[in-house]
Amino acid sequence: MLVPVRPTWKDRYPLVPIERYAAWTRDDATPFDPWIRTQVGAGGTVAAASARSSRITGTVLEWERWTGLALPEDGEYVFPGGPAPLRVDRARDVAVYWEPGVWITHRA
Template structure:
């Protein structure tokens, strides 16, 4: 296995895109904040955008994060994924020294499950953060199984544990096994809005009346307003901090 940055190997962009998109619902890619900030994230923070290559040089996993200034106090956490991205970019442009790396996403090819590659990605990013003198590592997690319980608040879901004391959720467990502890819900982590037709296209569902809908792979309900022709989704994630 080899770890490289995407900036080092732009020839692998298409492979990396396949790995990153295959497990995410389509609506996730229609958040307006990344549309405004992601180009600058790629420009400023390429060191924290990595891929794992197998022995044949194929992309099998990847992940990225952003450095930002955080006090270490739970009450000072960004509101979630979107806000972490905004704070990182605007902080960099303002010359504010970062103290913290926030993991933003990690993905493993479905052909390479159960090999510990997510841990490889997270460990690789953590090592870079330590080398750069950052003192905290945090993440606004999108728990793997939370979409099965869209009516359950994140704070309650985060407290569900197995007999061994670890979370019932596989993604939370991955972080716990690396020494992470749960901090708090990220109540407004991502906000995605679109027309009713767009939401029907993104989800392959029909939304015939105004109301709140359970949508596959959505962690929370999606609100559809037929009168104003708008659908809105506010996703709650979970902040964790690595040791």
């Protein structure tokens, strides 16, 4: 079975690429992230990490409402609860966010 996982603490490290984050371990050699650690503890194996697991696109105004932030210029923004930066293009009135994810395999 293949399980898509949204790491619990990734939003604390939004600038760290998901591939590196998913490989982090604690002193006891278990995964750093609690949800990845839970899956591995249940017998799962980290199969892959994807920086572009799902895409969320909206207008600049929509993203300002969703995040509670002003997005006054083009560029990347870190937002509360977001595990990766948001990319804003004001000229096109679009903001794009790619949700990162980790794939865990479990034997049936």
